[in-house]
Amino acid sequence: MLEGIMIGLSTAFSLTNILMVIGGCLIGTFIGMLPGLGPMSIIAIMIPVAISIGDPSAALILLAGVYYGAIFGGSTSSILINAPGVASTVATSFDGYPLARQGKAGKALTVAAIASFTGGTVGAILLMIFAPALATVALLFHSAEYFALMVVGLSAIAAFAGTGQVAKALLMTILGLMMATVGEGALFNMPRFTMGIMDLQSGFGFITLAMAMFALPEALYLVLDPSRSKTEGGGGDIKNLRITKDEARQIAPVVGRQSVQGFLIGVLPGAGATIASFLGYAVERNIAPKKEQEQFGKGSVKGLAAPEAANNAASTGSFVPLLTLGIPGSGTTAILLGALIALNVSPGPRLMVDEPEIFWAVIISMYLGNVILLILNLPLIPYIAKVLAVPRNYLIPFILFFTLMGAYIGQNNATELLFLVGLGICATILRFADYPLAPLLIGFILGSMLEDNFSRSMQLYDGASFIVDRPMTLALLAIAVLLVILPSYRARRARLRQEGVADGE
């Protein structure tokens, strides 16, 4: 591991990569602060730039920087204007915004920055410990286990993303897998489901799909409902960034607990920064003394520190399955996986053995990103917050333009832009009806790998007997089934109980 850390240090501390981290963090913070733009949209927009860099380590470092920056920026807009740019910073606004209204915006931003920094740092250290161990275990896996593991990952994502509506999330996953079969795959060398359209020969473009699923619906939502981009009160006076010793003593145990808890939640496929932040907030409120509990929601520093530490640790945790198993645990890591594949890097247990410089450089750069966010952004926050004053009339055309450019640069084909608009409209309608979109994208990205492993297992065992012949595969598939059935069952029971209460039973 020490050797790996040294490789990572030498790669991450090259001038180009340091510039990538700084640039990524700043871009992420700027854009993440704009209401309505989450890390997924920002990363989707940045992918063509990252891919054109060519060097996978530099590209991934840039994207990881953007990711952290966006989460940091999201918490800033949550605190200052009560408009979380990102779902994972919604819980931040519960106490951050009341603090800002009490004239303690500077203090709130400092607490958030310190909690995020600690969460991210603890996460990076745990990642350094966990990832190699998991990769070693994963090296023992065969294609059948991989297939089963991906099914587990997809089911878990559907179970979490569906929030009680697992069928919808599963249907979206299957739709993503179906879209992945369109085009000429490497496996059979024959076009499938192209409907004679030449532009579909190589399948749907991953960047186009990512933009259409996340960036475009967000922009359309901003158009439809102008109140989403309201920025009144933004960028006001932010003074006194200091926190007292007493406050530091109060938040220290909260940050410590939530960094570990957040990381563990982040490692689970499908759970992710949003769930980690809400859970972190709820746990801290429940274990706080009665008197402090009443402060939650009214400007408690503990209530602000908990979700901030948890969401950053979870974001780092979500890199564990990505880097060690090649399975993305969240929409954002799915986009990163797509970017890696586009750069000819296949994440998985072999990544650590075959390309240690990428593996370790990413981990080290995560730590570096956290330090940079803290030392660079905290003094700059009052100035960066001015970005909140960009008028909607300028903001939206530029978001749409960058979405279009992203898809165009990715494929260098104007037809791709028409696909983008078409898929974007479909995605917006799906969002109206509460269909989760992250499972679709994750299904799409995992589709070819899933089919590849499935086909290899079928060939090795001359049929589907591998499911019963390999106990590990069977166990994993059983877990996948349970993951799907349990949440549906619980949601059904909860609904029946609710209906029972309504009927007066």
Add this chain to the structure above:
Amino acid sequence: MALDRWIALIILMIALAYGYAAFFTMDATLAPFMRRNPIWPSTFPKVLSVFAIVLSLIILLGFEKSSGEIKDGDINYRRLTDYKLGQAVILLGMMVAYALLLRPLGFLASTVLFLTISAMVLGERKLHILIPIAAVAAGSVWYLVQEVLGIFLRPWPFFLGV
């Protein structure tokens, strides 16, 4: 019928067409030696189509109840007319027009037009600020894409050569 069930119906139809292709038409051109393989190009799609059909039927027939609640900050599609629907549709039209005009009109002109008209659709009237911003943005993005990233983007309209 609620929107989510309409969508399930559409996905069901897509899944049926997909399944029809996978089960009946796809293997027609398969070479004889491929037919002895345990795995065909249609094997995985067949599995997917069955799952898709079952899941869309579950939603369509209402076995899984929709939560029905509107999440805070989300858009309620039942009150869509209360929102700026016209603006959204025009902007989507602008994106399609941009896709169609990008090559014939060249990157610079189509981008300046797109940014300017989109901002005007949203209510911006200060053209003396808007047009220079759009021109500078188009110029800098063209420079970045063409010169820095090395991806070809024709700057001028077709009648002015390459």
